[in-house]
Amino acid sequence: xxxxxxxxxxxxxxxxxxxxxxxxxxxxxxxxxxxxxxxxxxxxxxxxxxxxxxxxxxxxxxxxxxxxxxxxxxxxxxxxxxxxxxxxxxxxxxxxxxxxxxxxxxxxxxxxxxxxxxxxxxxxxxxxxxxxxxxxxxxxxxxxxxxxxxxxxxxxxxxxxxxxxxxxxxxxxxxxxxxxxxxxxxxxxxxxxxxxxxxxxxxxxxxxxxxxxxxxxxxxxxxxxxxxxxxxxxxxxxxxxxxxxxxxxxxxxxxxxxxxxx
Amino acid sequence: xxxxxxxxxxxxxxxxxxxxxxxxxxxxxxxxxxxxxxxxxxxxxxxxxxxxxxxxxxxxxxxxxxxxxxxxxxxxxxxxxxxxxxxxxxxxxxxxxxxxxxxxxxxxxxxxxxxxxxxxxxxxxxxxxxxxxxxxxxxxxxxxxxxxxxxxxxxxxxxxxxxxxxxxxxxxxxxxxxxxxxxxxxxxxxxxxxxxxxxxxxxxxxxxxxxxxxxxxxxxxxxxxxxxxxxxxxxxxxxxxxxxxxxxxxxxxxxxxxxxxxxxxxxxxxxxxxxxxxxxxxxxxxxxxxxxxxxxxxxxxxxxxxxxxxxxxxxxxxxxxxxxxxxxxxxxxxxxxxxxxxxxxxxxxxxxxxxxxxxxxxxxxxxxxxxxxxxxxxxxxxxxxxxxxxxxxxxxxxxxxxxxxxxxxxxxxxxxxxxxxxxxxxxxxxxxxxxxxxxxxxxxxxxxxxxxxxxxxx
Numbered sequence: 001x002x003x004x005x006x007x008x009x010x011x012x013x014x015x016x017x018x019x020x021x022x023x024x025x026x027x028x029x030x031x032x033x034x035x036x037x038x039x040x041x042x043x044x045x046x047x048x049x050x051x052x053x054x055x056x057x058x059x060x061x062x063x064x065x066x067x068x069x070x071x072x073x074x075x076x077x078x079x080x081x082x083x084x085x086x087x088x089x090x091x092x093x094x095x096x097x098x099x100x101x102x103x104x105x106x107x108x109x110x111x112x113x114x115x116x117x118x119x120x121x122x123x124x125x126x127x128x129x130x131x132x133x134x135x136x137x138x139x140x141x142x143x144x145x146x147x148x149x150x151x152x153x154x155x156x157x158x159x160x161x162x163x164x165x166x167x168x169x170x171x172x173x174x175x176x177x178x179x180x181x182x183x184x185x186x187x188x189x190x191x192x193x194x195x196x197x198x199x200x201x202x203x204x205x206x207x208x209x210x211x212x213x214x215x216x217x218x219x220x221x222x223x224x225x226x227x228x229x230x231x232x233x234x235x236x237x238x239x240x241x242x243x244x245x246x247x248x249x250x251x252x253x254x255x256x257x258x259x260x261x262x
Numbered sequence: 263x264x265x266x267x268x269x270x271x272x273x274x275x276x277x278x279x280x281x282x283x284x285x286x287x288x289x290x291x292x293x294x295x296x297x298x299x300x301x302x303x304x305x306x307x308x309x310x311x312x313x314x315x316x317x318x319x320x321x322x323x324x325x326x327x328x329x330x331x332x333x334x335x336x337x338x339x340x341x342x343x344x345x346x347x348x349x350x351x352x353x354x355x356x357x358x359x360x361x362x363x364x365x366x367x368x369x370x371x372x373x374x375x376x377x378x379x380x381x382x383x384x385x386x387x388x389x390x391x392x393x394x395x396x397x398x399x400x401x402x403x404x405x406x407x408x409x410x411x412x413x414x415x416x417x418x419x420x421x422x423x424x425x426x427x428x429x430x431x432x433x434x435x436x437x438x439x440x441x442x443x444x445x446x447x448x449x450x451x452x453x454x455x456x457x458x459x460x461x462x463x464x465x466x467x468x469x470x471x472x473x474x475x476x477x478x479x480x481x482x483x484x485x486x487x488x489x490x491x492x493x494x495x496x497x498x499x500x501x502x503x504x505x506x507x508x509x510x511x512x513x514x515x516x517x518x519x520x521x522x523x524x525x526x527x528x529x530x531x532x533x534x535x536x537x538x539x540x541x542x543x544x545x546x547x548x549x550x551x552x553x554x555x556x557x558x559x560x561x562x563x564x565x566x567x568x569x570x571x572x573x574x575x576x577x578x579x580x581x582x583x584x585x586x587x588x589x590x591x592x593x594x595x596x597x598x599x600x601x602x603x604x605x606x607x608x609x610x611x612x613x614x615x616x617x618x619x620x621x622x623x624x625x626x627x628x629x630x631x632x633x634x635x636x637x638x639x640x641x642x643x644x645x646x647x648x649x650x651x652x653x654x655x656x657x658x659x660x661x662x663x664x665x666x667x668x669x670x671x672x673x674x675x676x677x678x679x680x681x682x683x684x685x686x687x688x689x690x691x692x693x694x695x696x697x698x699x700x701x702x703x704x705x706x707x708x709x710x711x712x713x714x715x716x717x718x719x720x
Contacts, residue, residue, distance in 0.1 A: 059651065065623045065720030066695070072622065085569055085605075096624035096717060097588035097600055098614040103622070107588060107614075111569075111605045113576055114584040127575060133568030195694035195720065197656065206659035207619075207690055210719065 017042065017221075030078060030162070033239030036246065041189075042221035048078075050188035051129070051152045051163030057194040064140060064168040067193045068095065070212050071164050072105045073231055073240045075136040078162055079109055080238075084135035087128035089113045089121050091140065091170055103231065109135075118170075122148045129161035136162040142170060149186030189219040196228050199244070209233055211244060288314075298347070299445050301501045304539045305338060307452045310442040316364075318357050318442050335370050345501060354378050357442060358434030362389035362408070379435055383409030391430050396423045451489065451544035453477040460499050460536020467496065467528050467537065471506070472521035474542040479517040488513035488550030492520055496531050497539040504531040509582070511573040511606045513550050519571065523578050573605050590614045594664050596624060596716065618662060619688050621698040621717030628714035631699060639705040642687040646699065648715050653691035660687035661701075688719065696720065 029045030031038055038044050046052065054067045079086060086109055088095060093114050097107040113128075115121040118141055125139035129152065144152065144165055156163050165187065192215040201208035215226040226247030232240055264277045275281050291314060299317055302309045305328075308320035321334065328334035331353050342349040352363035352371040359378035363371040366389040373381035382389060385408045387400045399422075405411055411419070412431065420428045432438035455474050461467065471494050482488055490513050496504045508523040531537075576585045586602035590612040593599045599614065614620070633643035642658040664684045684700040691697070696719035703711035 059649070060720075063623060063718055065621070065718035067720070069622045069720030087572075094623045094625065096596075096621055098590075098596075098618075098620035099622040099624070099717070099719070101614050101616060102620055108609055110587065111573070112586055112588065113580065115580070124576065124579075128572060131568065131572040134572065195696065197692065197694040198690060201657070207657050207688055207696070210696060211694060213694075 013042075028160070030074070031239065032241060032243075033237065034241070034243045036243060037225065037227060040216055040219060040223045040225045046074075046162075047188060048162045049157045049160040051149075051156050051165060051186075053165050053167060053185065053187045053190040055167040055190070055192050057192055060194065061167070062169050064166055066195045066212060067166050067168075067191075069103060069210065070191075070193045070214065071138055071166060072100050072103050075138070075162065075164070076103070076105050077238055077240050079106055079135045084133045085109050085111050087111045087113060087125075087134055087137040089115050089124045089128070089137070089139040090168075091115055091117070091121060115139075118142055119148075122152070122165075125163060125165070126151055126155045129155040129163045130158045131161075132159050134159075134161060136164065138164040138166060140166045140168040143167060144185070146186060153186045153188075189222070190217045191215065192217055196244075199230070213247065215247070296445070297502070300495075300503045300505075301497065302338075303446070303495065303503070303541060304454070304497050305334065307446065307449065307541075307543070308442075308444045309446075310444045312361070312442075316361070318360070320442070320444070321353070331372055332370075335372065339370065341501070354381065356434055356436045357440050358391065358430065359436075361391060362434060365389055379412065382434060383407065383412065387411055390427075390434060392423065392427045396427055399423070446543070449543065449545065449547075451478060451482070451547050452541065453481070454539060454541040456539045457537070460533075460538045462533035462536045464528060467531060467533065468521070468525050470537075470540050471524045471528065471542075472517065474540045475520045475524070476517040478542050478544050479515040479520070482515040482544065482547070482550075486549060486551070487547050488515045489544035489548070490514075490546035491544065492524075493543045493545070494524055495541045495543070496533070496537045497541065498533065499535045499538055502534070506531065508578050509574070511570045511577065511604065513546070513548050514570075515550065519574075523574060526579070570606060593667065595667060596620065596664070597626075598667075619659070619698075619719070621696075622720045624698075624717040625715070628700070628716040631713050631715050633699075633701075633713035640685070642689050642699070643713060646713065646715075648697070653689075653693075653695065653697070655689045656692055658687050658689040660689075661685035662687075664700075686716070 029041070029043045029047050031045035041047070054071055055061075056064055056067045060066050075086060088110060090112070091114065093112065095112060097110060100110065101107045113124055115124055121139050121141045122144050125137050125141075126148075128134050128137040152163055152165070155161065194213045196211040196213040198208045198211045209231045211228055211230045213226075214229050216222075216224050218224060228244040228247065229241040230244050232242050236242075265274055271283055275283075295311055295315070295317070299309050299311050302317055302319055306319045306321045306324045310318040310320075312318050321331070325331045325334045328337055335351050335353055339349055339351050350364050350369060352360050352367055352373070354360040354363055354371075354373035355375055355378050359373055359382055362382045362385050363373060366385040367381070371381065387405060387408055387410075388397050390408060390411065392400070400406075400411065405414075412435075416428055416431075419431075429438055433440040453474060455470055455477070457470070461470065474494055475492065478492070489510075491507065491509050494506045494508075496506070498504070506524055506527045508520060508527070510520075514520075573585065582604075583602075585605060587605045587607070588600045589603045589607075589610040591599055591601040591610075592612050601610075603610070629648065632647040634645040640661060642655055642660060645652055645654050647653070662685070664686060666682050682702065683704065684702050686698060686700040689697050689699060697715055698717040698719065699713060699715045701711045701713055703709055705711060
């Protein structure tokens, strides 16, 4: 009985997904390789034909270092799998390629673009996403409004591009004030990234691999979640992160549901 | 009225009380001459600026477009006169003879081929460009006309006035060649479109730009070549020229793609009373193998082929210095270890050392931090304050010692030495934030060491 109920539920889910997707074929997904995380997304991973918002916390709002490191780690596997270039659009040119290389990211595939203002940043991201040969595109913007978000979504669907908007306050913009928040968004998911204290280093020398406190705040058709993730060292499998622990302050129901799917 | 160049303003005002005076502005004069030079491109692509008030046009092979040299000369001068630019013009085999005829000869003089010697014989010696000293000296010797100078033995002329004088004579007669510095180098990759009626509608501009590009691209294709830079210049009725430049990341000759790149830039073209001529010029022309479009191009196109149009769009929209790929450069100093190259340039041979940790964000200038001193000289600080927030150091790695590159040109003596050595530490604070801080200077030196933050690991 329970089995048939599961099957009926799965069929219903499939029908709803088909309705939501329209005539689109299901897009491939970027899997975390960890059932607890992948279970939060409707397709078992982050879909490629969509764009995602990544925000920082506290001072990161302006420096955007931890979100940038997280995004780099996230799209690292994407370039290996699909080939092609990564376009990074920003208004400040402080991204340091040797640092990305240190995270295992192929810096030779990175094309950096310096935009002049917010609107240009988003339109350049849109242009890059709709181009074949671009594995992923990242833009550092303040907050895209609904129209811009919808345009990004359409651009992503054209070629199955993977877009990231990294929320970052520009210089001289409302220092100390609250970041501009746009209610609702066309993005597939929204993440909040903060650094987390790293574990003991191997051999007790230096620093261990970096850790992030990752919160999935919103996900279309999925569930929110929160985890402590650690960068997967190179040569340890295809997945970019290793789950260290689940955040305690997320509701237990979500965690239990995740366990059931796993 | 008795006015002449070099007269004192007070004397001139005494002669003509209602004289209008204006300050001499050499920069504006030069800019005006350059604008005129650009306009003259409608007559010939090879135009050179001569001194403060002259232009040389190399019209070899272009006069037939006007129906002969005389018609061309009249067209040029009458167009200039229409905008109130008084001009004298002449045509001769050599630049020197044309210079002499235009300044001292009859108006609109044309020296028949090979007869410049006869044409300039009756002109004053000042027409020979011999220099101030020679021009003052020759009349004193009773030599007033060019013909008299030409009749003199060359050896004595060279002895008295220098070899330069003889060279000028030879240049005027065509016995020596004269190098002109053309404002844009003469190139065979040049085409023009002229219209019976001036055009001004934006869609017309886009169409004629596409037509002009198609002209040159067809020629490029016929010769198996492609180009990286294209310039479409719109020449307005009143002589102003509006250049629109587009560049390609890889050599190409696809007129439609170029037209799409040109189109968004047409807003900057102000047609005024109308555009009468469009010229198009291709530079960085290189051989290009013909490529057959593949039927499965969508599936199997190489990354370069698909990326090139995107790079072109970005570069033409933002400018070349805003789109780049970061390549390694052989330097230990972090801010010098990255060099910006074109996104599709071949990869560099140098490599970054993956064992040396580098931050994700590198500050353009290191920011000063207040550090609570370390326990031991080579230890990182226990606590530091940056941007008004204090961070307690939980773990650290380092130091990595980086000295200034004293062997480089431009590095002053005071910038090297022990006081300028940087010891970099990678530190992690209580919250897990990772910072790249360095100490400049050593303990026990003359100056106390200073602490800086140079980047963030995230």
